[in-house]
Amino acid sequence: MIISRVVYGDVTVLNILIAILLFTGGLIVSKLLAFNLRRSFREKLNRERLELIVKVFSYTVILIATLLVLPQLGVEPSGLMVAGGIVGIALGFASQGIVGNLISGLFLIFERPIKIGDNVSIGQVQGFVEDIRVISTTIRTFDGLYVRIPNEKVFSENIINYVAHLVRRVDYVVSIRYADNAEKAIGIILRVLQTHPLVLVNPAPYAYVDELGDDGVNIIVRAWTPTMEWFGVKTEMLRKIKHALEEEGIEIPFPQRTLWFAEKLTHGREQGDSQQ
């Protein structure tokens, strides 16, 4: 029978079929487990923790399936221990980059400078962390591009995590005319900030005259918001501040320059006089 035909050593076609079935079964169990874990804990755990748990369980199932498959293929797991040293050295030379990425990936997973869903900047790439795998990290940029970064690079680059802390500051420079009352403007700005529910009471928002500029008086405005609300507050508040200042007759200055002429300009006036 073809099923009992020896393929190599003591391994028959039947052994190979059992190995394929076992490994496929392991993959299916791993997928089912991941699906059920995600379904059960989606509401209870944040995405990053959930994905870590899912990965640990999935890889454990696949590892068990692999260990079950090996004897069917004539490979004793205990033999791997001996062969592993030699193979390891050979693989180490052959796949330095992959191993580097793998180790960096493990450090990233355990050190956790970034988490899935975080808004980050890694080197020149800015966006949301979509996944942290053992070899690479994927980022969805703000304009929707998929960027895969090898973990070794992630680990060695400067990482800015915009959402690592609970609160984040919104900064503006608001310029007003020299003719306007700066104290009144600061009062209006603070009133606008203090009426917004997502501008924090503590640390309190503040505003001060920072510079007597070429065209106007520059007021620095600083307010803190919950990090996850930073963008919404930042885009909303400047518009509200502008409206509030305009309603009170305080305007944003245009660039202007006063010119002094050595000789008196009379052309325009003479024209006007002649028309009268």
Add this chain to the structure above:
Amino acid sequence: MVDHAGETSTEKLVFDHYTVPVVAAQDHLLVTLRKDGEKLLYSRKLGEEMLEKTLLARDGQLLFNPVEPINKPKEISPFLLVEFEQALLVQAKETVEIMVTFPVEIASIFVNGDQSMTVLDVFCLTAPRYTLYGSPITGMICRYWKSPVYLEPPAVAPYREGILEVSIQNATNRWIEVHKAVFSAHDMKIYYDLQQVAMRGYMRILSVNVAETGFTGESPSRTGFQAKKAVELLSSRKHLVVGPRLLMEEGL
């Protein structure tokens, strides 16, 4: 239970059941629930904010119910920080009973004929604010409220403010100055009647900067308070991270 049965005239908002059609108004708030053929139309206008929903139900009741004040303008934090207008000095090994106010958020809950409930909307007649308690790394963002400290129940409008009775126990051997109390909204048990919204909490001061807070779950025991327990929104959600007790470690 007072059942406001199908009256189409505008009524003041009270925490009770209303039978369709409902028209309830309070300050800048207008809530309506009316029949439209085989469905019901819910609408809520508060200032410039407007919300409309269509319910695929023929009949039912609308229940206005005070809920945990952590939902508006969106669910940002499960913590409530009440800052005292005046610092409170508590004697060593002493337990004092004080009262502060807290912001009331109101849920519009649709009660179907089979008594199944669904929350249609949550609104708030006071302006919500948030604050950071502690450092940006180890602290927490909290719903903020500032209140005087009372020893007798203050007269407050129940649809705007509730009364939080706090039992403060100073377990240390020295006088402690308390400026604020932070509570986890998990296990916040709110009780109400037609005139008042109230809950009971505790604060156990462990050192100059550390205290444990929580809610007793008991109804405030004042005379004349016909307590009815409010529906809890938070307990129906899954919050594994936040427990009912909270350790204030970043100052009192």
